[in-house]
Amino acid sequence: MQYQSQAVAKPYFIAAIALFVGQIIFGLIMGLQYVVGDFLFPEIPFNVARMVHTNLLIVWLLFGFMGATYYLIPEESETELFSPKLAIITFWVFLAAGVATIIGYLAVPYATLAKFTGNDLLATMGREFLEQPLPTKVGIVIVVLSFIFNVIMTMLKGRKTAISLVLVLGLIGLAVFFLFSFYNPHNLVKDKYYWWWVVHLWVEGVWELILGAILAFVLIKVTGVDREVVEKWLYVIITMTLITGIIGTGHHYYWIGAPAYWQVWGSVFSALEPIPFFMLTIFAFNMVNKRRREHPNKAATLWALGTGVMAFLGAGVWGFLHTLAPVNYYTHGTQLTAAHGHMAFYGAYAMVVLTIISYAMPILRGRAANSNKAQVVEMWSFWLMTVAMVFITLFLTAAGVLQTWLQRISTTPMSFMATQDSVAIFYWMREGAGVVFLIGLIVYITSFFIKGETKAT
Amino acid sequence: MAILYILQVIYINREIAMATRFTKSMARNIFFGGSLFFFLLFLALTFDTNQKLPKRDNSQNLTASVIHGKKLWETNNCIGCHTLLGEGAYFAPELGNVYVRRGPDFIKAWIKAQPTGAPGRRQMPQFNFTEQELEDLVQFLKYTSEINTNNWPPNIEG
Ligand code: HEM
Ligand code: HEM
Ligand SMILES: [Fe+2]
Numbered sequence: 001m002q003y004q005s006q007a008v009a010k011p012y013f014i015a016a017i018a019l020f021v022g023q024i025i026f027g028l029i030m031g032l033q034y035v036v037g038d039f040l041f042p043e044i045p046f047n048v049a050r051m052v053h054t055n056l057l058i059v060w061l062l063f064g065f066m067g068a069t070y071y072l073i074p075e076e077s078e079t080e081l082f083s084p085k086l087a088i089i090t091f092w093v094f095l096a097a098g099v100a101t102i103i104g105y106l107a108v109p110y111a112t113l114a115k116f117t118g119n120d121l122l123a124t125m126g127r128e129f130l131e132q133p134l135p136t137k138v139g140i141v142i143v144v145l146s147f148i149f150n151v152i153m154t155m156l157k158g159r160k161t162a163i164s165l166v167l168v169l170g171l172i173g174l175a176v177f178f179l180f181s182f183y184n185p186h187n188l189v190k191d192k193y194y195w196w197w198v199v200h201l202w203v204e205g206v207w208e209l210i211l212g213a214i215l216a217f218v219l220i221k222v223t224g225v226d227r228e229v230v231e232k233w234l235y236v237i238i239t240m241t242l243i244t245g246i247i248g249t250g251h252h253y254y255w256i257g258a259p260a261y262w263q264v265w266g267s268v269f270s271a272l273e274p275i276p277f278f279m280l281t282i283f284a285f286n287m288v289n290k291r292r293r294e295h296p297n298k299a300a301t302l303w304a305l306g307t308g309v310m311a312f313l314g315a316g317v318w319g320f321l322h323t324l325a326p327v328n329y330y331t332h333g334t335q336l337t338a339a340h341g342h343m344a345f346y347g348a349y350a351m352v353v354l355t356i357i358s359y360a361m362p363i364l365r366g367r368a369a370n371s372n373k374a375q376v377v378e379m380w381s382f383w384l385m386t387v388a389m390v391f392i393t394l395f396l397t398a399a400g401v402l403q404t405w406l407q408r409i410s411t412t413p414m415s416f417m418a419t420q421d422s423v424a425i426f427y428w429m430r431e432g433a434g435v436v437f438l439i440g441l442i443v444y445i446t447s448f449f450i451k452g453e454t455k456a457t
Numbered sequence: 458m459a460i461l462y463i464l465q466v467i468y469i470n471r472e473i474a475m476a477t478r479f480t481k482s483m484a485r486n487i488f489f490g491g492s493l494f495f496f497l498l499f500l501a502l503t504f505d506t507n508q509k510l511p512k513r514d515n516s517q518n519l520t521a522s523v524i525h526g527k528k529l530w531e532t533n534n535c536i537g538c539h540t541l542l543g544e545g546a547y548f549a550p551e552l553g554n555v556y557v558r559r560g561p562d563f564i565k566a567w568i569k570a571q572p573t574g575a576p577g578r579r580q581m582p583q584f585n586f587t588e589q590e591l592e593d594l595v596q597f598l599k600y601t602s603e604i605n606t607n608n609w610p611p612n613i614e615g
Contacts, residue, residue, distance in 0.1 A: 034548065037579030042572065045582050046548050047537020111584070114532040126531025128545055162481065184531075186524045188601055189514035192544065193506070228481055235484035242492040246499045255609035256542050259509045263607070265502065330611060333543030333551065408611045415614055416550035417579075 001363050003074035005081035010364045011091050012067030013357045017445065019060035019098070020350070024438050026053040031431040035424050044106070051105050051131045057345065058129065059098045062140075064353030065174075065210055066094075066147055069167060071360045072217045073151050077158030086150050090143045097139040101132055123184055127195055130181045137181055144175045162231035163220075166238060167213035173206025189257035196252045203344070204245040204273060204315075209238050211311070211352050212280065215304060218359045219284060222301050224292035233283045240276035248273050251323045255332055263325035270323045274316030277348075284308035296455065297369035299378040300359035306386060307355050310347025318343055318393065330408050335423075336400030343393040351386075354444075361448070371452025378447040384440025391433035399426040513605040525590075526597025533584050540615075542606060548579065551615025556595070556602040558613050564598065565591045 001007065030049045032039045040049075074081050081087060104113050110126070117133035119125045124134055132140070148171055155164055180197040216234045220227055250266025284305050295301065318340040322331040331337070358378065362370045369375065407419040414422070510516070530536070535552070536545040542553040555564060568591060572580040586594070 030548075033579070037577055038574075041580040042582060045538075045580070047534045047546065050537050050546055050548075051534065110534040110537075111532045119532060123528060123531065126534050126536065128536050131534065131537075162485065186519055186527060187510075187514055187516050188527065188542075189510060189516075189604060190507075192542065193503075232479070232481045232484050235481065235488045239484070239488040239491050242488075243495045246492070246495045247502070249499065250502075252544075253506075255606045256544070257510070257514045257604040257606055258506050259513065260607050262502075262506075329609060332609065333540040333545070333547060335547055338547055407614050413612050413614045420579075 001366075003080050005084040005087075006071050006074050006360075007364060008081065008084050008087040008091070009067040009071035009360060011088070012063050012070065013361055013364075015091070015095055016060045016063040016067060016353060016357070019056050019063065021441060021445070022102070023053055023056035023060060024434075024441055026050075026056065028431065028434050028438060031427070031434050034420075034427040035431065048105055048110070051110075052102055054129055055105075055131060056102065057350075059094075061349050061353060062144075063094070064349075064357070065171070065214075066091075068210075068214050068353065068356040068360075069147070069151055069171065071356065071364075072167070072214070073154050073164055074158075076161045076164040076217070077155050079154060079158035082150050082153035082157070086146060090146050090150075093139065094143045097136050097143070101136045104133065105131075122182065124182055127184065127191070129199055130195070140178065141175070144171075144178070148172060148175060161227070162234060163213050163216050166209050166216075166234055170206045170209030170211075170213065173209065174202060177201045177206060192256045193253065193258060196249055200249045200252055201246070203349070204248060205242060207349065208241040208245070208276065211307075211348055212238050212241075214352050214356050215280070215284065215307060218300060218304050218355055219287045221359060222295040222297060222304065223287045223290065224295075225287045225290055230287065233279075233287075237276050237279045237283065240272075240279060244269050244272040244275060251325075251328065254325050254328055267324045271320065273323070274312070274320050277312040277316035281308035281312045295369070297359060297362065297375070299370070299375045299382070300355060302379055302382055303351060303355035303358045306382060307347065307351040310343065310351055310386060310389070312347075313390075314340065314343030314345070314347035314393070318397075330404050331400065334400045334403045335396045336404065339393045339396035339400055342396065343389060346385075346389045354382075362454075367454040367456055369454065370447070371450065371454050373452040374447050374450040377443060377450055381440045381444035381447060384443060385437055386440075388433045388437035388440055392430050392437065395426045395430040395433060399423040399430075402426075515600055515603045515605075518600050518603065520596065520600075522593045522596040523600045526593035526595070526600075529586070529590055529594050530597055538581070541601065542604070543609065549581065551610060552598060552601075553604075553606070554602050554610060554613065554615055556598045558615065561595045561599070564595050568594070 026049045029040060029044060030046060030053060033041075033046050033049065070081065070087055104117075108116075110131075113133060114125050117135055119134060122134055124137060125131055130137075148168070151168060151171065155168065177198050180194050183194050185191050185194075212234050216230050219225065220230050246269075247265055248270035250262040251270040253262035253266055285308065288301060288305060322328050322336055322340065362368065370378070402423045403419050406414045406422060407416060530541075535541075538546050538549040540547065540551045540553070543551065559567070568584065568586060571583050574580070
């Protein structure tokens, strides 16, 4: 560890992993409810499990992004963090808010939660991914603003690199677009239109800046390739991201009441969105091939390459599959959407967080890399989780294609519930792959406790 | 703005051609210029969309009842199981067109009858709505079904 204050990243990473475990457990609960409908009913209805699953995902990714930022900004800026104390305070505030929110979801009916958390003052709840009560949303804004303040103050007193600039732009974008979660007009079409300014402009916009910056940082460290080269790549990738992704938002405006011209704008621009993801993969492999050093942390390199590949598959390939309006007309809101959502979130954002944790955590624990033994176990967990996710995606894709056929294309369309019954076998297989994913995650956590010979940093 | 951007791109291209070296600062300028241009274009399209919405979004029927229905929809997290105009969860049927598929009386009777308790079947919770609340929800679903969605969903099953 070059700077003492980088140590604040550690609790963020640990919290991220802990919440990740919670996310997967609730994923498995839902996966079972898909086939055994009354499982845990009425204690944990499906919608409650879903909120817990998706909100934990978002929160652990945010913990991961913040930890990554606190780790890399001092090193990039070549100076200590402006205020490590503030970083620790916001950590506890964020963790407390996150845990309290999850307990709220599980302990009381959602309507009661809404009533007692001021939803009547400003109605923001009950929209997918933005289910958090008002105090939680306000808390997120405060935490993120204080975090960005801390980061910018650090940058101002030190070296300003392209990586830290891109990272901070991404984080500012994250904060700015989150503000649209407070806008919930009565007009459903407008509600949906601006809802996507949070969801789409996050994952297919500003978060990609964060993704690119973190990956670029790790690649410089593990390959020793010249910064000039890496940063040029980074700029080109994020340029492609924003010039395709912003107008690409239109792929969500086909059927929600917006004008029909979005079918053209959305299809054309979002069809180009795989380009930056493809470049990301090429970039990662290129840098590793041109490496100027053999970094002892092989696991981190594997995660970095895996992020490139899986982000391209999940976002690029599976996104493209249903992004053209004539296709989306039939696949909109089916299991195909879920297939894509899973692989894209895992491949891009879960994996980039696991990449930086893999690189930084050993250093935070006083060694350049983990022992060989620990790395082998970690690489096993990489393959278990990643292959499980590939299969989850494939099974959901099969379910989605059949669903589209039986319910929407066939000349004798079946009802939704009848269709669900006929594709149940794929839900069982998805649940099986999900169990393998959980095993992978357990193996991953085990790898942190495996000793063996290591070199000091 | 657009013209400025195009000029900038041409200028940069010439610079590349002349120097035959694509520097980091060029990459950065293209990033800022390109992103800004497409963001402004997006804002322009959004402005135009807002102009055209009143003809499509059924907002003339946003009565107090519909507005209250939307709030009930949200505060009971219906989107956590169902899709509405194809967005939401994929566990339970599309409700954007349920008013057309089932009609008001069926919808009310259905909500009142939950959960079915049929073993192994997916369950919907009991929300204990009053008659007025049921009416508001139905009005909200009616309003939603009358939004111009470019003919989505493909058929009545949603
Ligand atoms: C890492 C980047 C991405 C992530 C994390 C992501 C995630 C998601 C998620 C979670 C949804 C479902 C939203 C909902 O619940 O309604 C979704 C929908 C969608 N995504 Fe992505 N996505 C990414 C990139 C892309 C790309 C690059 C494309 C196009 C090439 C794309 C095309 C789509 C489309 C067309 C839908 C709508 C599906 C429907 O109509 O039901 N996505 N995405
Ligand atoms: C054991 C593994 C997992 C299982 C069994 C599982 C199961 C599920 C289920 C049943 C849903 C709800 C689908 C619906 O609305 O009907 C869901 C939603 C979702 N899950 Fe998972 N999940 C798992 C792991 C993950 C992972 C690792 C990620 C990301 C890193 C993830 C991200 C998401 C997202 C983004 C959604 C919302 C999708 C959308 O709106 O289209 N899940 N998951
Ligand atoms: Fe999108």
